[in-house]
Amino acid sequence: MPGRPRAALAMWTDSADAVFDPDTLAALGEVADLEPRVLTDFTTDHARAVLADVEVLVTGWGCPALTSAVLADAPRLRAVVHTGGSVRGHVTPECWDRGVVVSSAAAANALPVAEYAVAMILLTGKRVLERSREHRVTRREDDWLHTPKAIGNFGRTIGLLSASTIGRRVVDLLRPFDFHVLLHDPYVTAEEAKGLGVELVDLPALFARSDLVSVHTPLLPDTRGLVGRELIDAMPPDAVLLNTARGAVVDQAALTDALLENRIRAVLDVTDPEVLPPDHPLWDSDNVLISPHVAGSQGNEWRRLAHAAVAEVERWAAGEGFAHPVRRELFGQLA
Template sequence: MPSTPPAHRRPRAALAMGADAAAAVLPPDSLAALAGVCTLAPQPALDDFTTGTARAVLADTEVLVTGWGCPPIHAGVLAAAPALRAVVHTAGSVRGHVTEACWDRGIEVSSAAAAANALPVAEYTVAMILLSGKRVLERARDYRATRARDAWLATPPGVGNYRRTVGILSASLIGRRVIELLRPYDLRVLLHDPYVTDTEATALGAHPVGLPALFAGSDVVSVHTPLLPSTTGLVDRELLTSMRPDAVLVNTARGAVVDQEALTDVLRAERIRAVLDVTDPDPLPEDHPLWDCDNALITPHLAGSQGNELRRLADLAVGEVARWAAGDGFSHPVRRERLAFLA
């Protein structure tokens, strides 16, 4: 099994990601910081492990710093990388590139999903929960069209965020962060997660409920479950039609967790509202009827790290490589036994 290097030795590292990802996540100053804690292979980043250049780099690489666009690290790649002992991922899920062969060889894995990429997703979710409660987008659209302010004292009592009920589907990394960020507000938080005990849910600050109760009893349901065979289509027609009139579905997880056809029908009937940062398929076809639903806000994956938030990913990667090089292990390890519960 690969072992952590002797303390304070500079491990040999290489970048493995798409060129666009490398440029966005690791600008020159971040590359310089990374090069300060390891011996970094010359650029460009590897996006194809089959080339002669890649094979030469892999031959003595101990740490791969990966990102969006990294090819799968399968047994053939590992055969060309006999010294590889760790993968530090600068994005979210490692499912696309860390294969069973990596786990079998004992490669240590770290991901920015928990400490870095989960935070902006949770912030986006909380913002959308609060904005939807005030109906900000709809009221701003009406204001633009009429140039007339609504009579604020006559605002319907269903508008606002006082004592609204927010349902969280899955206490994932992001789901837990959303619950934490909601604590200062006068909101009641429900949680459904079959892997979380009632005691654990209460400690998080949420009231545990069954799946039907979550959808029937919430003003907003926010989806944070990973896409697994068992969760594909989990949010089905029955659950969607059970939601309170004018309730809001927020999905920042994966589009396929929700039955897209059923959601489209419910939205077109104007029974509920939705905030969708992900869809199925993703992106939606240009002629998809969801585009014509005024009660659906569809955003192009804005929730995850973008712009200056990418710096958080770079900083975490540099810190993880530094810790590993010093023999301290990763602060944000990904465990093989937890893969079934991760996005």
Template sequence: MPTAHAHRPPPRAALAMSEETATAVFGPAAREELAAVCDLAPPVLDDLTTDRARAVLARTELLVTGWGCPPVDEAALAAAPRLRAIAHSGGSVRAHVTEACWERGIEVSSAAAANALPVAEYTVAMILLSGKRVLERARDHRASRERGHPLRVDRALGNYGRTVGICSASLIGRRVIELLRPYDLRVLLHDPYVTDDEAAALGVRKVGIEELFAASDVVSVHTPLLPATRGLVGRELLAALRPGATLINTARGAVVDQEALTEAALAGRLHAVLDVTDPEGLPPDHPLWDCENVLLTPHLAGSQGNEWRRLAELTVSEVARWAAGDGFAHPVRRERLGYLA
């Protein structure tokens, strides 16, 4: 709980995000909770260059940001001389927290930890479904209208003793590892920034990326998209996957060489579960749409529906801590930006 500080006035705050985000994430109840820990000024700022926005920014000490927030650049900061903190209600802050913010020493928080939970849940569900080939077998069952003999299924089906490879121990990757612990699975990890001892503490074995792909029945990608990771999962790694293996990508589409993935999937060599693609939103005539061993979902793994409430709750908690002088519990560090999504 935040420490009590006597006579500390509530900080002047404003919402900076799209109107749709504000309505979805900060409904009436969340707005009331936020207003209880800060002096929340109207309106929602989806453009930081207008006269009205500049009038609000002139008094703002803390920005509560969300999807659709404009870049908080030098011009915006010049209009906000009292701004000292940004509490982001989404995951990545790259789109709006500019270098100028770090230069001024703005404190930054993110709800990435809250947004990681539904992505990890989606991933675990897809790992388990892929082991049983549930989606493909359900499709065949609908087509045949017959049950088939239960003792004549492929002995390779099932989740007992399967090997799952986790590509990157991000917040989401670590949560997936945690959620997989109750199952009879062997979990491997590739992450160049994790030591062997840290991997052991997570309950996984650290391996090189080539071994991860060669040894795994399922590989789940949780690598942030950075210049060094664009196309990381390329043709050679995809070729190293066992025939019939599954690739799951909930990170960013461009981390995977989509052309190579499409070729392997169309050839029937592997299965894929893609919540993200490159580009985001495939062209209607892209061959992956009609590939029977590929499941495409519309970037739905992250927080949606009632899960937005979790984002709001974490953000309100962060604002309350900061307002009380206790700092953020989920700070974003400038020096860690090279490793974050």
């Protein structure tokens, strides 16, 4: 293809091997003149030689920061296509100052996280984890006609903290179910909430009224510890806190106290710190499920990220612009 842009992968080698298989690398090579070696360090002589001609950087986990010095070595760079969600680790304000456009696979990565969240919402409503554990011990038929009325998913109130990309996917996936969905997000208007089909509430009401609160807030300076002791203590008895965002959004000590006192339940794909110390009491708590940060793209789901990146490079090369641009004015609100 004449006039194909010059492109290079910039990330850890392991990231490139995980996200791109031979087929997706070949697809990328069809729409761009791809440098065969992955750039892991922008300071080497080889990297500087590649940067001198590169027009598109396809980035991933482990990409070094695109500082002013790096950008000075890349005078022809016009676009960054990220195969992960957050670009905060490597994209800098200098990129936009230089007129570099940025794309992210956040929308593609949002789907498996949203799927995990919805799966856990449904499982916790039926108390599947606890009842399966009990069944393993008793090995008797369940007395299903005397199941407590609190168990089940009909009419359950689900609270979503933040209408982030993932939060909005969760809203979409919850539509077929008989849930009442609450949302707290200071950037969402009442009109937008109506369009989403959710009830917009303030932060205390979200925790006080929800049978389950699913956290989708990005970790920013003003969201660190946002879910504090007062909000956790306001949750109804046996309510569930589901966190697939970042552990530090939640006050880990307050959450631990509530769980050890059996006041609430939790599903934690992230913790603070990550991983919890081996002797942390939550490891042995029966009312919490701790998964090893598996909600995001893994295994065959990485192909979705690669496909998204190839599509964005193809769109940009054709002059169509990105389908999933990262806007500078929204950079401060992103994870």
